[in-house]
Amino acid sequence: MSPARAGVRFAATLALGTLGGALADLSGLPVAWLLGATITIAVASLSGVPVFIPTRVRDVTFFILGIQAGSGVTPDVVNQLALWPLSFVIQMVGVACVVVVTNAFLQRAFGWDRETALFASLPGALSFVLAAASETKADMTRIIVVQSTRLLLLIGALTPLLGWLEGGEVVNDGLRGGIVGSPLQYGLLIGSALLLAWLGVRSRVPGGLILGALLASAFMHGTEIAPVAIPTWIATPALIVLGCTIGARLRREDRNAMFQLLPASLGAFAIGIVLSGLAGLTALALLGISFGKIALAYAPGALEALTVLAFQFDLDPAYVAAHHVVRFMCLALVVPLLAKRLPRQRTERNIVQREAAPDADARDTSGPDTPA
Numbered sequence: 001m002s003p004a005r006a007g008v009r010f011a012a013t014l015a016l017g018t019l020g021g022a023l024a025d026l027s028g029l030p031v032a033w034l035l036g037a038t039i040t041i042a043v044a045s046l047s048g049v050p051v052f053i054p055t056r057v058r059d060v061t062f063f064i065l066g067i068q069a070g071s072g073v074t075p076d077v078v079n080q081l082a083l084w085p086l087s088f089v090i091q092m093v094g095v096a097c098v099v100v101v102t103n104a105f106l107q108r109a110f111g112w113d114r115e116t117a118l119f120a121s122l123p124g125a126l127s128f129v130l131a132a133a134s135e136t137k138a139d140m141t142r143i144i145v146v147q148s149t150r151l152l153l154l155i156g157a158l159t160p161l162l163g164w165l166e167g168g169e170v171v172n173d174g175l176r177g178g179i180v181g182s183p184l185q186y187g188l189l190i191g192s193a194l195l196l197a198w199l200g201v202r203s204r205v206p207g208g209l210i211l212g213a214l215l216a217s218a219f220m221h222g223t224e225i226a227p228v229a230i231p232t233w234i235a236t237p238a239l240i241v242l243g244c245t246i247g248a249r250l251r252r253e254d255r256n257a258m259f260q261l262l263p264a265s266l267g268a269f270a271i272g273i274v275l276s277g278l279a280g281l282t283a284l285a286l287l288g289i290s291f292g293k294i295a296l297a298y299a300p301g302a303l304e305a306l307t308v309l310a311f312q313f314d315l316d317p318a319y320v321a322a323h324h325v326v327r328f329m330c331l332a333l334v335v336p337l338l339a340k341r342l343p344r345q346r347t348e349r350n351i352v353q354r355e356a357a358p359d360a361d362a363r364d365t366s367g368p369d370t371p372a
Helices: 003-026 032-046 055-070 081-111 112-120 124-133 140-165 183-202 210-220 232-247 254-261 263-289 291-298 303-312 317-340 351-355 359-361
Strands: none
Touching: 003 032, 003 081, 003 232, 032 232, 032 254, 032 263, 032 303, 032 359, 055 112, 055 183, 055 210, 055 232, 055 303, 055 317, 081 232, 081 263, 081 291, 081 317, 112 124, 112 263, 124 140, 140 254, 140 263, 140 303, 140 359, 183 291, 210 317, 232 263, 232 291, 232 303, 263 291, 291 303, 303 317
């Protein structure tokens, strides 16, 4: 695709996402710019509208959102660090239950083969899951549709639910997370975030780009070296781009499969929500951590989107991000072992393998890039 054509598609995608976000904002929906852009672009993409978000734009967006999420870290977080290991254990028990029950459900209720059912049941880490599944006899279309539908339903369900639980209001103050500081403070914040984001990508840590920026921002705000805020005129476009990236995961060629696989997708989503919810209630009873934080931390979704929601609802983004990294790391260790035990098939390098290469995990843990 030529640069001019790519630019036109990107501009059109951004315009549609902005329109969707604006309508959601006028409707009073929580985190409207993210939710509205996600729904609008998902509908447009399924309808055959060519949507496109350049990788560089996506990376800059994750960098900005990482800095913003880090600015929401407060000294109170330090007091709860001792509770996190037990929370991780409870979370991973819930994840294991989700995988086992969803796998059995897809095989017995719909007659799926064990390879496809297994990879479709793994919650999150889609790019890594697709890379492993492409080396087996698994049905890639079923996996992509079920996993992508789960994320869209998750964003669509969690956002209004948290809005209702938090009193219907989202903290949207343009100065939230700090103050309007000096050029030196902004320089220190951005410079340190660039360094740690680069290290995160180079080390291939899951979600390393956004996590590096988050950690640098958390340090700068926690030590009050550079407690400066990301203004609304920067943060809002970043939310729109993130929504466009999520919405574009489903494509026109997935439309028929999406309707055909809707019962399986809804069943898998319901199982994930119920079992993750039970794990969350256990953590709520044992640890006394707020329901909103646990809901976002235990949700079987993407690190970037849920960390952003944690910031928007002022629900400790560091706690949420840490849990999704732990989930991703555990899946990254288990998936190759599972793939080796399944029948393998040799195929030519296809679009799924190109887009789902594990090398991209450090930049994006939510799934393949937006199609060209």
